[in-house]
Structures are given as C-alpha cells and as structure tokens.
Amino acid sequence: MASDDIYKQLYENVLNGDFEQTGELANKALENNIDPMDAINSYLVPAIELVGERFGKKEYFLPDLMRSANAMKNALEVFEKDIREKGVERKSSGKVVIGTVKGDIHEIGKSIVASLLTAKGFTVTDLGVDVESEVFINKIVEEGAEILAMSALLPITMPYQGKVIEDLKARGLRDKIKIMVGGSPVTQEHAERIGADGYADDAVEAVKLAERLMKS
C-alpha cells in the first residue's frame, strides 16, 4: 500500500468510524516510514473535526461520533507510542481531569467528551462517576492538570460543581486551573453563578471550549 493510500485510508477510517482496522493501518503507516506527527496533524485531526461538524449539523449521530473517536484513539495509540519511543514528545493540547460529580452516576456525556478530547490531543484523566471534591483536587495536583471538566446530569447534583470550585479556592488552586462544566440541566447561567470558566452545550462544543480555554 502506497503512503498516499495509507494517509487517505486513515482519514476515511476516522471519518467513517471504521475503528477496528485503524490500529493496524497505523502500524502499516509506520512500516512505510510515514511521519506519525504528519499523519496525526494532516489527516486524523481534520477527519475528526469534520466528524464534529457533521454531528453539529445532525448528519452524524452519537454512534457515528463514538465510532470515529474510537478509530482516532486506536490510531493515536500506535502513533504516540512510536513518537515516545523515538524520544520526541508530541505536544499535548492540554491536561484535563474529567469526571461526573458526587451523587451522580451518569457517565455517557462525560465519557464522550473524554473520548473527543483524547482524540483532539488532550491528555485526559477520566475519574469516572460519583467523584468527590477531594478526589478531583488531588488528581488535579498529581497530574498538574490545566483543565477540570465536571459533568452533572441531575439538577440535585449541579450545585456540587460549585462546591468543587469553592474547595479549589479554599486550597488556593482556583487560579491555576480552568474549569468547564456541562450536563443536561447545566446552563451558561449556572456556570457563571458557580464561577466556572466555561460551559458547553454538547461534546463537540466542549472540545472547542477546552481549546479556547487553553489559549486564554
């Protein structure tokens, strides 16, 4: 398979969500001496961005989004391993700690955001669901995280997002981290009320928000 065909196939796999073959294809790319950074930046990232656009236009749905994110992840795993082994460091888009807050066991939205962030080059630590403030804060410190992303699907657990922010303030850490919140009942007003730095309507918007927060 020629290099051009491999590039094209990687792009198509992410776009079409053909995740099962993508890891193998990435290995083939390396065998053909394809530059993994070039493959990521010129083919994988544009493909996942187009997936996001199509999702926004309701041309793609959640299963499509998840399959594409999986395809992207499978290729990234192979490429990033190679990059590390060569002693080169691929610049992370940012370090994110993510989780659904205490009292809330809903994980779908949070997991999709985590997948898409990973696919866009963020280093993501997913703490899962029902996460206590202390656990968020300890992980932020441990990882040197730049963004905290908190999800809440229940109106009764939304205030806990505010509690985590208050606890960060009490520990003198608030100014060191950007905070984004989301979840079905969460709104921009709620985000402002609790002092978060940003709010996103859906997973695709959440990635854009994370990119903006990293630049701000």
Added chain:
Amino acid sequence: MSIEKTSKEIFSDTLELKKTERCPVAPHWWGIYKYEVLGLDYKKDGWQDGGSVADVYIEFFEKFKPDWLHLHIGTPRYFKDSEIVAKNGKQYIVINDSLRQLKKEDKYFSTNSSSDEEIVDFPDYLLGSRCHKPNVDLSSKIKIDDYIKKYIHMSAEEIISLGYTDHLEEISKEYGHEVFINVHIPSAICEIFDPLTGYTGFEQGLIAFYDYPGGMRYLLERCYQEQLEWAKAYAKKGAHAFSISEAYISPDMANPDIYRKFVKHIHRSFFAEVKQMGLFPLCYFTGDINPLLEDLTEINISGLMVEESKKNFHLDIGYIRKKIGDRVCVFGNLDSIFMLHDAEAKDIEKEVLKQVQGSKNNFIICNGSPITPGTPVENILTFLKTGREYS
C-alpha cells in the same frame, strides 16, 4: 342524575380517546421526592418489602390525590428483616443464609445464580441499578439465548413469588376499583444499554447497531419478550396500565432509522401483547421524539409520555397533540425543574392551561421528567388543582 366518574374511569376513557369531562392529572416519577415530602429517610424507610413500599405510595397518594398511582417495578421480599451495616461511608444490606437462597432466584437484582456475595451496596439498590452482569456476546443466537436463560429470564410466576408485585397487590386491593394504577419499568433497551449495569453498556450497545446488527436485533427481540413476563405478573395483580421508559434510542442520540430498523417492529408486537393482557400500554419516550411522531402512532400504544424540552431539542406539546393526538393519547410535559421546582404558582397555572389548550380530550396533564427533590409542595398542589378545575 349522572354519577360522577371515578378517576380510573376518566383515565381509561381518555386513553381510549373517548370524550371526557376533564383531563386526568397524573404527576409521574415520584421517586425520592415521595419520601422527602412524607418526611421519610429513603435509606431507612419504605423499601424493605412490598408492604412498606405500598405504604409510602398510599401516603403520598392521599396527600395529593392525583388521578393515578404510578408505581415502580417493586421490591423483592428477601430484604425484609435484613440487617443494614455501614462500611467505608456507605450502607450495605447484609444477605444472610436464609435470604441468599431466595436471592439466587432473582435475576433482576442479582448478578448471577451462584453469587456468594454477602452484602449488597444499599444506595445502588435504591437508585434502581443492580449488580453488574457480564457483557453479552452478540455473535450468535445461541449465545444470546444462553445469556438470557442464565441472567435474565424469570417467568411471571417467579416474579410474583419473589415479591415484585406485592406493592401492587396491596395498593390494588384498596384503590384498584377507583384509581388508575400503572406500573412502570425501564425498557429492554435501558436494561441493555445502561452504562453501569447493562448487558452491553451504552457505547458498545450503540456501536453494535453497526457492527453486530443481527445480534443486536435478536437480543432486542428476546429482551422485550422477557419483559412481557413482567407485564403478565402486574396484569395478574391488578395493574391497569404498563409503561416502559424508552431512553437511549431517541433521534437526538441515534439516527431515527436505527429506531425504525431495529426497534419499531418489536415495539409494535410488544405493546399489542400488553394490550391483549388487558393493560393499557404506555411508552415514556425520552429525548427528541419529533422525527418519530408518526412512527409512534403505529406501535399500538395507548398513551405517549414525553420529556420536557431540553437545551438541544424542543418538544411543543401543542404541536405533538395536533400532529398525533387523534390517534394516541398524549401526556403533558410540564417542566419538572424550571416549572415545578423553580416557578411561582401563577406560572404553573399558566403553563398547565397552555398545555390543556381548552381541549379536555385525548390529553393527560403530566410533568416531563422525575419530580425533583426540593420541589415545593405548594407547586405540586397548584399543578393538580389547576389541572382538575380548569381542564
């Protein structure tokens, strides 16, 4: 002199699309709220057996007098007299030897038939989630059949003997002749896709529509078939309606064609069978159902319950009624957070009247999603009063 109809009669007439003197008022998903309103601690009271569950429902019903009793799946009998212990900041139910034998037979709550666990995470039980089941292998029908036999199948008789219908039986004896009684369970898709306890989990489930379409179709057919046993059990013990909540498959998540290809035909036969049991089949279809409205008139349901609008979709109850209200009775979708929880009485009145639209027929006044803890009692009373007086 005409005799005033009971709420059960009004409810039944409405679901049959007959002319009625008023709309039934039917708040649904009382959940933890019913404990809060009654001053009970849901971690301690009213869950151990059907009798104590029934007591909570009855007390809540007597406080508000809605037109229906909206019951959950029920509780198994083996927790009665069980001990609760605290461990690592959580509460656990201790399953002793005598309970263990009973629990083994319960595939709804138990992980498997040879479980040797001695304690069960208590809040998880109350939240309706259960122990993990292993993931189902969708590669062959035989494997799916084996999975269902091992982890899911319970006959109506077994469901009854485990105690899952005890709450209904008690409530039905006291109220069944005049109040409409519905029992609600999560749909098969919810059971399959639940991110924590589902047979595939959410992500794998959705992806399986693409990668294992045959296996997924067969799993769905079999799981809905299994749910008919629950309907049978509730029908035997006096329910008037049987509802399922259909999540994870709405067009805001999955392409509407997935519903049409994989689920619609199953829904059609499933609800037809529920109807044959003498129950009104109801479907609480969450998410954006706008693209599926016509489809939902073809699946043999008597009533369609919908969510309130969310930030990524709009569900105009007037539009939905206009579009399908002549074929399916539509439930209202009063916003449980921004109306019932947050708004003032005058706003609730206004919204109820807006949803009724001056037409008493084919419509049931209802909230869109679970009543949130902290909702002022006065707001629920305003909701009920407005519905009764002005509809």
